[in-house]
Structure formats: structure tokens, C-alpha cells
Amino acid sequence: MAEGSIATASPGAPPATDEATFFGFTRPQAAAFLALVVIVLASPFVVYPFFLMKLLCFALFACAFNLLIGYVGLLSFGHAAYFGMGAYVSGYAAKAWGVTPEVAILLGAATGALLGIPFGWLAIRRTGIYFAMITLALAQMVYFFCVQAPFTGGEDGIQAIPRGHLFGIFDLSSDFAMYWVVAGVFLGGFLLIHRVVHSPFGQVLKAIRDNEPRAISLGYRTDDYKLMAFVLSAGLAGLAGAVKALAMRIATLTDVLWTMSGEVVLMSLVGGLGTIFGPVAGAAAIVTMQTYLAEFGAWVLVIQGVIFIAAVLAFRRGIVGEIGNLLRVKL
Amino acid sequence: MSDTILETEGMTKEFRGFVAVSDVRLQVKRGTIHGLIGPNGAGKTTCFNLLTKFLPVTRGKISYEGRDITNLKPADIARLGLVRSFQISAVFPHLTVLENVRLALQRARGNSFDFWRPESLLKQYDSRAMELLEDVGLTGYARHNAGELPYGRKRALEIATTLALEPTMMLLDEPTAGMTHDDVDRIVTLVKRVAAGRTVLLVEHNLKVVEGLCDTITVLARGAVLAQGDYATVSRNPEVQAAYLGTDPGIAGSTQHG
Ligand SMILES: Nc1ncnc2c1ncn2[C@@H]1O[C@H](COP(=O)(O)OP(=O)(O)OP(=O)(O)O)[C@@H](O)[C@H]1O
Ligand SMILES: [Mg+2]
Numbered sequence: 392m393a394e395g396s397i398a399t400a401s402p403g404a405p406p407a408t409d410e411a412t413f414f415g416f417t418r419p420q421a422a423a424f425l426a427l428v429v430i431v432l433a434s435p436f437v438v439y440p441f442f443l444m445k446l447l448c449f450a451l452f453a454c455a456f457n458l459l460i461g462y463v464g465l466l467s468f469g470h471a472a473y474f475g476m477g478a479y480v481s482g483y484a485a486k487a488w489g490v491t492p493e494v495a496i497l498l499g500a501a502t503g504a505l506l507g508i509p510f511g512w513l514a515i516r517r518t519g520i521y522f523a524m525i526t527l528a529l530a531q532m533v534y535f536f537c538v539q540a541p542f543t544g545g546e547d548g549i550q551a552i553p554r555g556h557l558f559g560i561f562d563l564s565s566d567f568a569m570y571w572v573v574a575g576v577f578l579g580g581f582l583l584i585h586r587v588v589h590s591p592f593g594q595v596l597k598a599i600r601d602n603e604p605r606a607i608s609l610g611y612r613t614d615d616y617k618l619m620a621f622v623l624s625a626g627l628a629g630l631a632g633a634v635k636a637l638a639m640r641i642a643t644l645t646d647v648l649w650t651m652s653g654e655v656v657l658m659s660l661v662g663g664l665g666t667i668f669g670p671v672a673g674a675a676a677i678v679t680m681q682t683y684l685a686e687f688g689a690w691v692l693v694i695q696g697v698i699f700i701a702a703v704l705a706f707r708r709g710i711v712g713e714i715g716n717l718l719r720v721k722l
Numbered sequence: 723m724s725d726t727i728l729e730t731e732g733m734t735k736e737f738r739g740f741v742a743v744s745d746v747r748l749q750v751k752r753g754t755i756h757g758l759i760g761p762n763g764a765g766k767t768t769c770f771n772l773l774t775k776f777l778p779v780t781r782g783k784i785s786y787e788g789r790d791i792t793n794l795k796p797a798d799i800a801r802l803g804l805v806r807s808f809q810i811s812a813v814f815p816h817l818t819v820l821e822n823v824r825l826a827l828q829r830a831r832g833n834s835f836d837f838w839r840p841e842s843l844l845k846q847y848d849s850r851a852m853e854l855l856e857d858v859g860l861t862g863y864a865r866h867n868a869g870e871l872p873y874g875r876k877r878a879l880e881i882a883t884t885l886a887l888e889p890t891m892m893l894l895d896e897p898t899a900g901m902t903h904d905d906v907d908r909i910v911t912l913v914k915r916v917a918a919g920r921t922v923l924l925v926e927h928n929l930k931v932v933e934g935l936c937d938t939i940t941v942l943a944r945g946a947v948l949a950q951g952d953y954a955t956v957s958r959n960p961e962v963q964a965a966y967l968g969t970d971p972g973i974a975g976s977t978q979h980g
Contacts, residue, residue: 415841583838591828591844592837598814598825605812608774609826609887610800611834619835 414582415589419720423668427581431574440570441638446678447577448635453658453670454584455627460656461665462588463620464600465515468523468652469530470628472510473503475647476533477629482549482642483542492555492563492572496633503629504622506533511621515614527649534647548643552636569638576634580627585667587623596620657695661702663709668722672710724788727752727891727921728773728804733782735768735945742768744945745782750891750938755913755922757936759929761965765945766925767809770893773923774799774806786891803890807897809925811876815869819860819879822868823851826886854882858912874905881912891921898928910934929957941965 416424434443452474459465481499484490490498514525537543544550554563563569587593598606599613606613636642645651654677662673677695684691706713715722728750735743743765750756758766771777773784775796784792786804794802814822827847828834836843855861858878863871868879877897884892897913898906910931913922917935926932932939932953939956941948943965949956956962 586840587837589841590837590839591833591841592835594817594821594825594828594841594844595834597817601814601816602812604776605808605814606825607776607796608800608806608808608812609883610797610805610829612795612797616835619837623837 415585417721419715419718420667420722423722427668427671428578431578435567435570435574440566442678442682444566444570444573444638445635445682446675447573448631448638449655449658449678450671450674451577451580451634452628452631453655453662453674454581454667455624455631456655457659457664457670458584458587458627459620459624460659461669462593462596462600463617465518465617465621466523466656467514467526467621467624468649468656469510469526469528469533470625470655471647471649471651472530472533473506473625473628474632474635474651474655475537475642475644476506477503477632478636478642478646479537479543479549479632480629481633482552482636485555485637486549486552487542489553489555491559492557492637495555495637496576496630499633499636500626500630503632504626506629507622507625508618511618511625515617515621527652530647530649530652534644534649537644537647543642543644546644548641548645549636550641552640552642554637554640563637573634573638576630580630581667581671584627587620588667592616592619657699659709661698661709663712663715663722666709666711666715666722669709669711676710725751727787728923729785730773731783733769733772733784734780735765735772735777736780742945743772746942746945746947748940748947750921750923752921753919754937755917755924755935757932757939758923758925758942759927759932759939760942760948763944764942766942767895768945769942770806770895770923770925773893774804776806800887803887804893805884805887805889805891806893807880807884807895809895809899811873811880813868813871813876813879813883815867817868818865819855819868819871820848820851820864822879823854823883823886824848826883827851830887851886854886855879857885858882859908874901874908877901877905877909878912881909881916885916889920891923892916893923893925895925896927897924898926898931906931 413421456467456470459467477499480502481495484498485492485495510529513529514522517525538545554569556562557572561568563572595611595616599616603613632646658673658677659670660673661676662671663669681691684694702709708716711722726749730746730748733743733746746769758769760766768777772779775794779792783790786802791799814825824844824847827850828844833843852861852864855864858881860875860878860882863875868876871879894913898909901909906928913935924936936953938951939953940950941956941962948965949959949962
């Protein structure tokens with residue numbers, strides 16, 4: 392016991408390292424990401440771009456939501472507010488002001504983020520069910536605002552939103568052209584979220600989720616970090632809504648309705664909370680189901696409900712979580 | 723610089739009428755190891771929570787380095803160099819041992835809000851973190867998840883993480899609780915060593931440890947200060963003996979023999 396150091400017993404074999412290969416991805420994640428890129432690039436030649444755009448917008452929305460629940464442990468039940476307001480603002484700017492699509496999209500994302508500041512500030516003071524209730528209540532306020540405000544077009548919403556010319560140059564009126572914008576925003580957003588999770592900031596988020604009092608005792612003002620994560624998540628949800636408004640050429644009350652908040656929870660759950668690829672898989676599953684089961688009308692909801700219950704009971708880790716568990720990798 | 727680094731006056735905490743800490747006057751001298759002892763439920767941990775603002779005081783005043791800190795936030799207390807540990811070991815279980823220590827270094831040195839920069843930026847702290855881990859004998863565990871460590875080593879990791887902040891004053895809540903005999907000896911040596919050049923306020927049940935480490939001791943019972951002084955003075959105090967007798971004759975025995 393010279394120098395008073397604690398005697399080192401053999402600590403055993405070091406655990407399997409998941410050292411990052413590039414951009415903070417582990418090897419399996421990098422492989423999965425490459426597969427995702429290939430699918431995103433190839434699918435518009437096989438599947439209707441319009442359907443794919445919807446899918447990617449919701450995938451980005453779910454990724455944004457997952458940033459909060461999966462990495463900070465906060466369940467927001469009001470993310471429709473940021474998604475829907477992003478959609479309204481970008482749709483309105485494109486239609487009424489005739490701004491170019493990239494400006495419309497940025498305005499939508501900024502709306503989500505700005506709305507996230509006061510809402511996040513109010514909500515992060517609570518956790519668990521109280522946090523969920525506050526986010527829901529605030530989102531309901533946004534919904535009623537949208538019902539009343541003239542610029543949203545009330546029950547009709549904003550329809551026939553012009554996609555315009557990207558940077559004033561590239562005509563986006565065809566779905567095929569618009570698809571590449573959506574794909575670019577989706578991949579960009581996905582990488583940004585991955586970067587946030589694997590950044591010095593993301594490291595603090597993990598610590599806060601692990602043991603908040605200890606993080607505080609090390610001098611971290613944990614509320615600031617939670618608020619930052621909230622604002623990032625809200626901004627990305629706004630981004631997803633903004634792109635959706637241009638891609639689908641419509642922004643309506645459905646986008647801000649509480650069912651939309653529920654849907655994004657469902658997508659993340661089905662795909663796998665706290666996995667990077669889970670929300671994408673979950674969104675793909677739910678959007679595909681909604682599209683192809685549309686003929687069953689109201690039964691879609693019932694079928695969704697059953698899937699939700701099955702997911703919760705049988706596949707607790709979600710699609711991607713279960714696959715990762717089978718392959719013993721973190722996806 | 724004043725001789726007293728931490729001082730409380732009339733520090734009181736009530737939980738819905740139940741007085742957990744009652745009118746405590748505490749003066750901790752700079753550069754000493756000050757023991758805070760007392761039977762279970764005496765209010766020691768509550769005192770720590772009050773001193774570090776994890777709980778607001780009901781009444782009273784706390785000053786640190788001559789500055790009134792009664793109304794500060796807990797994170798800001800830590801930033802003043804007054805860093806606490808917890809009675810139940812507090813590590814970040816899903817982070818590696820190295821990442822645990824790095825997290826403290828990262829806070830002290832900046833860039834914790836950089837969400838757009840890569841995690842690899844934190845590698846700049848690796849060498850300092852490894853030094854700290856070596857200090858507590860955890861080098862071989864650096865890449866393990868902290869949650870997998872045996873209990874004694876979790877406590878060592880906590881101390882390394884706390885030291886990474888280079889605190890002026892450390893509050894340690896039962897650092898040897900639940901440890902094997904060997905581990906206790908190691909922690910005692912470690913505390914003695916890290917206390918050089920710092921002030922330590924130590925809650926401890928093991929009176930052997932207290933006797934070996936502490937320059938001054940404050941005895942709490944039912945929230946109030948029962949006695950204060952060096953080990954010999956305090957252990958001879960009949961009220962202290964009675965308080966310990968009332969709850970744990972084993973400890974009372976060791977008190978008398980001390
Ligand atoms: N948040 C709280 N709400 C209500 N009562 C509390 C709270 N925290 C502590 N108490 C009570 O205050 C008293 C003092 O508790 P405290 O944890 O400070 O004791 P302690 O001296 O640290 O004991 P131990 O040696 O067992 O750790 C106990 O009776 C406890 O039940
Ligand atoms: Mg205690």
C-alpha cells in the first residue's frame with residue numbers, strides 16, 4: 392500500500408469495445424447507416440416518391456422525438472405542436488409570401504425551436520407523467536390557437552402549397568425532384584441527431600439520465616442541458632413538419648392534433664426507444680400500415696392499437712432493439 | 723483568508739413539522755478533516771443536503787469562504803469548489819469508468835454544450851483522467867462500465883471523479899459504508915492523502931476511521947449538536963456515550979475504548 396493507492400486486483404477481461412469507426416458510429420451502426428443511405432437513394436426508383444416523402448418526414452419527426460425520450464428520458468406528449476407549427480409556418484411562407492422552399496423550411500424549423508424555448512422551460516421542471524401532461528397541455532393550447540388563428544385556414548388548413556424552386560433554381564414541382572430535398576433533409580437531420588448524441592453535450596445528457604443528482608453535484612446546471620435538448624428536439628420536429636408541408640403540399644389541423652403526438656410516440660416505441668435506427672423503422676412500419684390499410688377506414692386505428700399492445704407486450708425493445716439484441720450489437 | 727472555511731448559524735430543517743436538523747452551528751476550519759457523526763437518523767445526510775443546497779433550509783444561514791451561500795443552487799455550490807459525495811454510491815453506471823472521470827474534467831474545462839462537435843474531442847481529457855484513476859487504483863477498469871464495478875471500487879471512482887474538479891472542500895457521506903475490512907483501509911489511506919491541501923467534512927459510522935482521520939468531530943443526535951471537539955474529548959462526553967448506547971451498543975463500546 393505504498394502511495395496509498397488501492398491495490399489493483401485483476402479487473403478481468405475488458406468488455407467488448409464498441410469503438411467508433413466514423414462519425415461516432417460503431418461498426419454495425421456504420422453498416423446499418425450505409426444500408427439506410429442505399430435504401431433512401433434507390434427506393435424512389437421502385438416505390439412512389441410521394442409515399443416515400445411522407446415516410447421520411449415522419450421518420451425524421453420520430454428521430455427528433457426520440458432524442459428527448461431515448462437520450463434524456465423525457466416523454467413528450469406534445470410534439471405535434473412543433474411539427475404542426477413548423478408545417479403551418481413553412482406552408483404559409485411558401486404560399487402567402489412566395490419564399491423559396493429552403494427559406495420556408497428554415498422558417499418552419501426555427502418556429503419549432505422558438506416554440507420549444509418557453510414550452511421546454513416550463514416542462515423540464517417536472518419529470519415523468521407530469522412532464523408528459525405539461526407538454527400535452529401546452530400542445531393543446533397550440534391546437535386551439537391554430538383553430539382560431541386566420542392564417543391556418545381553420546378546418547381547411549393550408550392547401551395547394553407551392554413547392555417553388557430550390558434556391559430559386561431547381562423546380563421542385565415533380566415528386567421525384569422534391570424527393571431528393573426530403574431525402575437530403577432527412578439524412579442531414581438523422582446525422583445531426585446522431586452527432587448530438589455522440590458529442591460532449593450528448594455525454595452530459597447520458598450522465599444526467601444515469602444519475603442527475605450526481606451530475607448536479609459535479610456542477611452541471613442540468614436544467615440548461617435538458618432545455619437545450621428540448622429545443623433541439625422541437626426544432627427538428629419543426630423541420631420535419633416544414634418539409635412535410637411542402638412535400639405533401641398541405642398543412643392541416645391534423646398536424647397539430649394530439650393524435651399526431653401519440654403517433655410519434657407509437658413510432659418510436661414500435662421501432663425501439665433509444666436506438667438511432669428505431670424511430671426510422673417504426674415510422675416506416677406505421678406509415679406503411681396507414682397507407683396500405685387505408686381502405687379499412689376506422690379499422691386502421693384498431694389495428695394500430697393491437698400492434699401497439701403487441702409491441703409493448705412482446706417486443707419491448709421495439710423492432711430495431713430486438714434485432715440489435717439478437718445480433719448482440721447496439722444499433 | 724479566514725481560518726473558517728464553512729460556517730452555519732442556526733441551520734434548521736423541518737419536514738412537515740418534523741425537525742430533522744435543529745439549530746446547528748457548525749464551523750469547519752480550513753485544511754482540516756472534520757467528522758460529522760451521530761446515530762442513524764441523526765440528520766447527518768440532511769445536513770449535507772442543506773450545505774450543498776440539495777435541500778433548502780427552513781431557517782438559518784450558511785456561509786462558505788466568507789460568502790453567504792444560503793440561497794445558491796446546488797450546481798453553483800459545486801462550482802465554488804464545495805463538492806459532495808452521496809451516501810449511496812453515485813457513479814454514472816452506463817458510462818465507462820474513464821468517461822465518469824472525464825465528465826468532471828469536461829465540466830471544469832468547458833465545451834459541455836458543444837452538441838455539434840464529435841465526442842472524440844473529449845479524448846483530450848484522457849491522460850488527466852487516467853492519472854486520477856491510477857491514483858485510486860482503477861487503471862485496469864478504465865474501459866469497463868462503472869455499473870459493473872464492485873462496491874468498494876465504485877466509491878474509489880467517486881472520489882476520483884470528485885478530485886477531478888480539484889475541490890477546495892469535499893463532503894464525503896460514509897465513504898466506507900458497506901465495505902470489507904481491506905477496502906476500508908484503502909479508502910482511509912486515500913482520504914488521508916487527498917485531504918492534503920483541502921478541507922474535508924466526513925460523515926462516518928466507523929469510529930475507528932473517525933479516530934484515525936478527523937481533527938475535529940461534531941456529534942449530532944436527533945438533529946441537534948450534542949458535542950464538539952477532538953476525538954478524545956467527544957468520546958469521553960457522557961451524553962455522546964448515552965446517545966450511542968441508546969441505539970448501538972457496539973459503537974458505544976468502541977467509543978469508550980477510543
Ligand atoms: N426528504 C425527507 N422527508 C422527510 N423526512 C426526511 C427526509 N430526509 C430525511 N428525513 C428524516 O430526517 C431524519 C434524519 O435523516 P438523515 O438521513 O439526515 O439521517 P442520517 O444521520 O444521515 O442517518 P444515517 O446514519 O442512517 O444515514 C430521519 O428521521 C429521516 O427520516
Ligand atoms: Mg445518512
